[in-house]
Amino acid sequence: MTDANRSALRVHVRGVVQGVGFRPFVYRTARRHGLAGWVRNAPSGVEIYLEGPGDALAAFLDDLRGTPPPAARIVSVQTVPVPPEGAAGFTIDESRRRDSPTARISPDLAVCDACLEELFTPTDRRSRYPYINCTNCGPRHSIILGLPYDRPLTTMKDWEMCADCAREYDDPADRRFHAQPIACPACGPHYCFEADGVVRGRGEAAMTEAAAWLRAGRIIAIKGVGGYHLACDARSAKALRELRERKFRKEKPFALMARDLGCARDLVTLTAEGEALLTSPARPIVLAPARVDLPGVAPDNTDLGVMLPYAPLHYLLYAAGAPEVLVMTSANRSEEPIAYLDGDARERLGGIADAFLAGERPIARRVEDSVVRAGPAGPAILRRSRGYAPGAVAVLPAGRPILAVGADLKNTVTLVVDGAAFTSPHIGDLDHTATFAAFQETIRDLCAMYEVDVARLLVVGDLHPQYASTTYARELPGEHLEVQHHRAHVASVLAEREAWDVPVVGVAFDGTGYGDDGGIWGGEIFTGTLRGGLRRVGHLRPAALPGGDAAARFPVQAAAGFLAQVPNLPDLTRPPFNFPGRYHHALELVAKGVRTFPTTSMGRLFDTAAALVGFTREITFEGQAAIWLEHLARQAPPASSYPFPVEGDELDFRPLLHAVAEDRARGRDAGAIARAFHEAVAAGVARVCLRWGEETGARRVALSGGVFQNALLLTRVGEMLSAHGGLEVWVNQNVPTNDGGISLGQAAVAAVASGEPAGSHV
Ligand code: ZN
Ligand code: ZN
Ligand code: FE
Numbered sequence: 001m002t003d004a005n006r007s008a009l010r011v012h013v014r015g016v017v018q019g020v021g022f023r024p025f026v027y028r029t030a031r032r033h034g035l036a037g038w039v040r041n042a043p044s045g046v047e048i049y050l051e052g053p054g055d056a057l058a059a060f061l062d063d064l065r066g067t068p069p070p071a072a073r074i075v076s077v078q079t080v081p082v083p084p085e086g087a088a089g090f091t092i093d094e095s096r097r098r099d100s101p102t103a104r105i106s107p108d109l110a111v112c113d114a115c116l117e118e119l120f121t122p123t124d125r126r127s128r129y130p131y132i133n134c135t136n137c138g139p140r141h142s143i144i145l146g147l148p149y150d151r152p153l154t155t156m157k158d159w160e161m162c163a164d165c166a167r168e169y170d171d172p173a174d175r176r177f178h179a180q181p182i183a184c185p186a187c188g189p190h191y192c193f194e195a196d197g198v199v200r201g202r203g204e205a206a207m208t209e210a211a212a213w214l215r216a217g218r219i220i221a222i223k224g225v226g227g228y229h230l231a232c233d234a235r236s237a238k239a240l241r242e243l244r245e246r247k248f249r250k251e252k253p254f255a256l257m258a259r260d261l262g263c264a265r266d267l268v269t270l271t272a273e274g275e276a277l278l279t280s281p282a283r284p285i286v287l288a289p290a291r292v293d294l295p296g297v298a299p300d301n302t303d304l305g306v307m308l309p310y311a312p313l314h315y316l317l318y319a320a321g322a323p324e325v326l327v328m329t330s331a332n333r334s335e336e337p338i339a340y341l342d343g344d345a346r347e348r349l350g351g352i353a354d355a356f357l358a359g360e361r362p363i364a365r366r367v368e369d370s371v372v373r374a375g376p377a378g379p380a381i382l383r384r385s386r387g388y389a390p391g392a393v394a395v396l397p398a399g400r401p402i403l404a405v406g407a408d409l410k411n412t413v414t415l416v417v418d419g420a421a422f423t424s425p426h427i428g429d430l431d432h433t434a435t436f437a438a439f440q441e442t443i444r445d446l447c448a449m450y451e452v453d454v455a456r457l458l459v460v461g462d463l464h465p466q467y468a469s470t471t472y473a474r475e476l477p478g479e480h481l482e483v484q485h486h487r488a489h490v491a492s493v494l495a496e497r498e499a500w501d502v503p504v505v506g507v508a509f510d511g512t513g514y515g516d517d518g519g520i521w522g523g524e525i526f527t528g529t530l531r532g533g534l535r536r537v538g539h540l541r542p543a544a545l546p547g548g549d550a551a552a553r554f555p556v557q558a559a560a561g562f563l564a565q566v567p568n569l570p571d572l573t574r575p576p577f578n579f580p581g582r583y584h585h586a587l588e589l590v591a592k593g594v595r596t597f598p599t600t601s602m603g604r605l606f607d608t609a610a611a612l613v614g615f616t617r618e619i620t621f622e623g624q625a626a627i628w629l630e631h632l633a634r635q636a637p638p639a640s641s642y643p644f645p646v647e648g649d650e651l652d653f654r655p656l657l658h659a660v661a662e663d664r665a666r667g668r669d670a671g672a673i674a675r676a677f678h679e680a681v682a683a684g685v686a687r688v689c690l691r692w693g694e695e696t697g698a699r700r701v702a703l704s705g706g707v708f709q710n711a712l713l714l715t716r717v718g719e720m721l722s723a724h725g726g727l728e729v730w731v732n733q734n735v736p737t738n739d740g741g742i743s744l745g746q747a748a749v750a751a752v753a754s755g756e757p758a759g760s761h762v
Contacts, residue, residue: 005053008037008084013064014045015075016391019106019149021135022046023092024177025069030090031173033060040093051087069136071109071281092172105141105149105449107387108225108367110283110310112137114175119312120319125164128204130191130313131183131361134175137281141390142226142367143181147449151180155362162187181361189360191223191313200355204320207313210357211320219243221331221345221353225311226367226386226425227338228331228345230353231257233323240296243327246352248334252621253298255285255305255369257314259324264306267292267325273374282387283310284370297327302631305371310387313359330368337428337438340366365445366438367425376715377731384412384736389425390446393734393744394495396421398751401452403443403476404460405469406743407485407513409622410736411439414743415446421495421747422446423735430468439469454478458754460746462488464514481750485513486524487534488745489704489737493730494530495748501529503698504730505689510705510739511552511603511623520545522601522705523651525688527696531752538688541565541650545599546589554618555611555625558604560586561596566657570665572612577664579616602681602707605653609677612660613670623706630710633678636671641679646691651684682716686724693727702730704745706738 013022018041026039026048035052050057061079068074111119115132118124126132133139146153151161161169165184168176176182183189185203192199193206193213201209210220217236222229230247232239234256244250258264264278268288278286285305290298298304307328309315318324330338331349339345340363346356371383381388393414396402402416411427424442428435447454454477461473463482474480483491490506506526515521516536523540544561545551551558556579563569564587572579589596603626607615610625613632619625642659645652656677663673689701701721708714708731721727735741 006051006084007054007057008049008051008082009057010080010082011048011050011061011064012042012045012078013048013074013076014078016071016073017046017068019140020071020109021069021175022072024135024172024175025072026064027090027092027172027177029060029063033057033063035060036087036090038087038091038093049082049085049087051084070112071136092177094178105144105147105390107282107389107391108139108142109137109281109387111312111315112281115312116315119315125186126184128207128316129183129185129188130207130311130316130359131181131188132312133179133181133183135177135179136175138179138181139225141365142386143361143364144449145364147451149180154180155364156181156183156188159183159188191357191359193355193357195355204316206357207316207320210355211317211322213355214317214322214326218354219246219352221349221356221358222313222317222328223342223345223356223358223363224313226363226365227340228349229328230331230349231326231328234294234297234325234327235323237295240327243329243352244296247329247332249329250620251299251624252334253301253303253305254327254329255307255371256294256297257326257328258306258308259318261308263324264308268304268306271374273379277372277374277379278306278308280387282370283308284372284381284387287371287373287382294325300628300631302634307369317357328369335429335432336434337432338366338368370426373711375711375731376718377729378733380709380732380737381734382709382736382738382740383410383426384423384734384740385425390422390449392420393423394421394748395419395498396495396748396751397500398747399754400458401456402458402460402747402750402754403447403452404743404746404750405439405443405462405473406746407462407488407739408464408467408469410739411435411469412735412740412743413439413443413446414747415450415452416747416751417450417452421744422450423744426740436468440472458750460750462514462742462746463516467514481753483746483749484516485742486510486515486521486705487526488742488749489513490526490534490702490745491530491748492735492741492745493702493704493732495744496732496734497730499529499700499730500531500752502700503527503529503696505692505696505698505701506534507685507689507701507703508705509602509685509703509707511601515600520597520599520601522599522603523605524600525692527692527698530748537692538646538649538651540600540602540605541647541652541654542598542600543604543653544590544596545601545604546586546596548595548597551586551604552607552622554582555607556580556583556616557586559583559608559611561590561599562605562608562653562657563661564590566654566661568658569661572661576614576667577612577616579611602705605681606707608657609660609674612657612664613673613677623709626707626710629674630678630712632671633674634712636669636675639672639675639679641683642676644680644684646684646687651688656680678710678712679716682713682720685713685717686720689721689727690724699726700728700730704732704737704741708737
């Protein structure tokens, strides 16, 4: 039977289309338009064969582009007309052979609108059920125990589906077709509310109790998607004080959860891009300028970190009357990894939380909330975890599997399989025993998930001989490579753009990294290409760093090393400076050359400026003084720059710091000084980019390193370079610009070098 009207198409869809409910969506759409054919995963996306009337095919393609599943991101749709085969019906090809490695483990997704609607429909059988999910939404990464991704290999294995759930699970036309964590109140896990070892509520009663305790200013440990949160009313000063005391967290900002978008808009000033990030299926914490003062939430900080509810549980808590703005912070003591196992949580959080709202579904691996910002150069990711990890962040020209172990601070690891670079969720600072254990666990987990033969690995670490990550890497089997920290920063930017042979000026500014010469680097300028090598052509003028690591905790101690080179300073022990005795002790170390190390750290230069402007106490979290200085500057009107000249291959800080000290002694406003300091650093960056761009012909600059988390600095550098024209600014997009991006950079250097002899230093 031939139908003149009948035609056929092969459609290839690329983008984020696997593991997000795409095939069932295609199935339902094709059926709705009366089309025959099939859909299957392909190594690079999804392939569809469609057959039917021409107008139905066109309508299908409109729907495909117009209303894909919420978590899907279509990059391209390619269609090729083919002769009709006379297919009958529409089928989903479930073959796992064709799944791309990316599809093996998808990120966890926020509950979708369709599930939310059911959640609050009293007649729905999943009404008020905190574990509601479908193929478009819900947990993935946090519940997978092994591959293939099937229910028996998830943390839902102990709950047998009821007949109703099984029917939905087996029906390709259903939104829950093969939704592995499918459950309902009749067959699935539940939540309980517990205080003092007594269960005070189960199911809906648990939500009501928890909400009441939160309203009463109590601290509740809440089991979420990838671990436990500690929650309290963000407007209760007493709860906040207690939380800080019990958690040993003095000043580091807490993240907030706002009941809905309207409530978030009252808390922070959001750009369109900021709102898009806030409401995206990844539901990260979004940093934005605060509109309200919530004492104790983010001291001395003009930004707040806000997220929206993402688990059905959060919506239920709000529906039960929880305060509309909650502190939602990772449940741990300061700096430890987030608690995610029930027994461990009870043990570690017992002294912190007044009560537990705990669900029965186990968490397979810890996944913390991600932190992002709508930055001057597009969205910037500051902590990459839930909603993003473990998706691939780049495609590298690697001929073999590579394991990059990152740096010791803000650690992540990256595994490269078939060229796809999978960066782990944020792990943390490896000097904590529990975090180091999490680091090892993550490596084992990634290698198992992607079935990597560890003996064939090319293992990459940092050049720093005392890094725990480096030591660990050296003991792994396989070939080894070590990559200098700041080259890895620059390489992480180039890797995201697949820029193997593009000449660049690379600027890596951060607190600390081990240099080629064994010095403490952190203000580095490179030229070259990723494949040809990045040559260090310039740097911050070296200063002394007295007392090693302690100098990173005490801005006045770092300041001594820089200020020792600046003549004619006012007396810094007197007002308005009031430097404590530690400063003079540090100056003595510098003068004698005792326990003093050379450094080119931009992070310490920021600390020095912060000390001169008034931050003379100990910091209580990494980067605190620099963040304080940035926020001071952001509140001040534009100011003209202090001098920060390039002399030879050095950025000379002496005239800069002299000007800062003079102005402060003269009584100039601290904000204005901070602003002029930022202006100077931005102009310094622009100057080195223009100079070395001209010398080498490079048209792109790659900026990376923790210092570039500074939004004001990045904005001004971008404006200055675009004013001078010709230079394109590249910054990190998929991985953090801080040390969370180091493992990707290491992997990229290793990938382009993987043809070269092993054991070499790059
Ligand atoms: Zn859903
Ligand atoms: Zn059920
Ligand atoms: Fe770094």
